[in-house]
Amino acid sequence: MHFFEYKKGELCCEEVPLARIASQVGTPFYCYSTATLARHFRAFDEGLGSFPHLTCFAVKACSNIAILNLFAGLGGGADIVSGGELFRCLKAGVDPKRIIYSGVGKTRDELRYALEAGILLFNVESAQELEALQSIAAGLGLTAPVSFRINPDVDPKTHAYISTGLAKNKFGIPMEEAEELYIRASLMANVEVLGVSCHIGSQLTQIAPFVEALQKVKSFVESLGTQGIGIRYIDLGGGVGIRYRDEEPPDLKDYAAALTRELAGLNCTLILEPGRVIVGNAGVLVSSVLYTKRNRQKNFVVVDAAMNDLARPSLYGAFHDILPVRKRTGEEGEVADVVGPICESGDFLARDRELPVFAAGDLMAVMSAGAYGFTMSSNYNSRPRAAEVLVAGDRFHVIRGRETYNTLIQGESIPEAGAQGG
Numbered sequence: 001m002h003f004f005e006y007k008k009g010e011l012c013c014e015e016v017p018l019a020r021i022a023s024q025v026g027t028p029f030y031c032y033s034t035a036t037l038a039r040h041f042r043a044f045d046e047g048l049g050s051f052p053h054l055t056c057f058a059v060k061a062c063s064n065i066a067i068l069n070l071f072a073g074l075g076g077g078a079d080i081v082s083g084g085e086l087f088r089c090l091k092a093g094v095d096p097k098r099i100i101y102s103g104v105g106k107t108r109d110e111l112r113y114a115l116e117a118g119i120l121l122f123n124v125e126s127a128q129e130l131e132a133l134q135s136i137a138a139g140l141g142l143t144a145p146v147s148f149r150i151n152p153d154v155d156p157k158t159h160a161y162i163s164t165g166l167a168k169n170k171f172g173i174p175m176e177e178a179e180e181l182y183i184r185a186s187l188m189a190n191v192e193v194l195g196v197s198c199h200i201g202s203q204l205t206q207i208a209p210f211v212e213a214l215q216k217v218k219s220f221v222e223s224l225g226t227q228g229i230g231i232r233y234i235d236l237g238g239g240v241g242i243r244y245r246d247e248e249p250p251d252l253k254d255y256a257a258a259l260t261r262e263l264a265g266l267n268c269t270l271i272l273e274p275g276r277v278i279v280g281n282a283g284v285l286v287s288s289v290l291y292t293k294r295n296r297q298k299n300f301v302v303v304d305a306a307m308n309d310l311a312r313p314s315l316y317g318a319f320h321d322i323l324p325v326r327k328r329t330g331e332e333g334e335v336a337d338v339v340g341p342i343c344e345s346g347d348f349l350a351r352d353r354e355l356p357v358f359a360a361g362d363l364m365a366v367m368s369a370g371a372y373g374f375t376m377s378s379n380y381n382s383r384p385r386a387a388e389v390l391v392a393g394d395r396f397h398v399i400r401g402r403e404t405y406n407t408l409i410q411g412e413s414i415p416e417a418g419a420q421g422g
Helices: 018-025 034-046 065-073 083-092 108-117 127-140 175-186 208-226 252-263 276-282 312-316
Strands: 004-007 010-013 029-033 053-058 077-080 099-101 121-124 144-151 191-197 233-235 269-272 283-294 299-303 322-324 333-339 348-356 363-366 387-392 395-400
Touching (some): 010 018, 010 029, 018 029, 018 283, 018 387, 029 034, 034 053, 034 065, 034 276, 034 387, 065 077, 065 083, 065 395, 077 083, 083 099, 108 127, 121 127, 121 191, 121 233, 127 191, 144 233, 175 191, 191 208, 208 233, 252 269, 276 283, 312 348, 322 348
Parallel strands (some): 029 387, 053 269, 077 099, 099 121, 121 144, 144 191, 299 333
Antiparallel strands (some): 004 010, 283 299, 283 363, 333 348, 387 395
């Protein structure tokens, strides 16, 4: 459930009409609902009941510090994949002992930064990363708390680009190789083995792949026990899907019950890394119609948002519902493409979509844009990135100002005459 609905013909976020925000902030902008964010976080976290667990929000899904601060206030932690995300979390007030660090390509500087910050766990993805972590921890006189991300070779039945748990994917360590690495790590002076991690993919709409992965992890943990290696944390990653169109995502209570049933008797804390399931339907992208074009074959609605603002349709062919901000009744629709100003044929937000008839100056809301929306945006075609707005009840706050032309060239410089190489 989310708190975007029509009131007297105006699409509102909670009690604030989106048109009012547009008139003050301009377009395009991302708008997030505090009530939806809190509701979704609590539904996910509280679904696990009294079972020992830690809900670490996947920062890559939506990384604004105001939103991270909101989740921290609800008792959440963070799943990070870069030093920049660690910086954001610390600025947002996330407890370092609730931060886990995933990702295949952590640099030595990033490892050092996270060690000094005192995070809960590093999800190590290779033997070379382990050696780097031992070396850096020794130099700092610290102990690195580690979990290894194992690859359970489970088909998540999702888009190939967001599948992460198959043997052919770049993520994780094959299970048949991982036990030897655990033994090696257990003998290192500056490494403490604490957990096992896996992540099989994103936008999963079935519970069965999660259970299959957990069963394999459980067997692996039991095997480690025979080697004298005790495990305190099992990190099953994230990946629970949402409804963009006609998907049937799993009921969170059923999902939680299935996981806790499998974990019974293991005496471990469960770590989960939800992202999309919490923020996906808590945010929309609001855009203005610039022009309409019609030719013999196609109708086009040209808007001021583009693939640089929301990459998912161009990247994955993803579906996002599109609604008029001011509802019309009694008008016929048309089949049209919604396209942006980017000089790419792949710049679209919708293709061959049955839509209301839009006119220049109208506002539209691209729904379910809270996850992997702003965080995947770019400055392609030298377009300033959109503003971000957070609504709470009848008030709204700009939590990230719109970029300007000056911010586009920040850090750039022109060499003095005669200084160019060549």
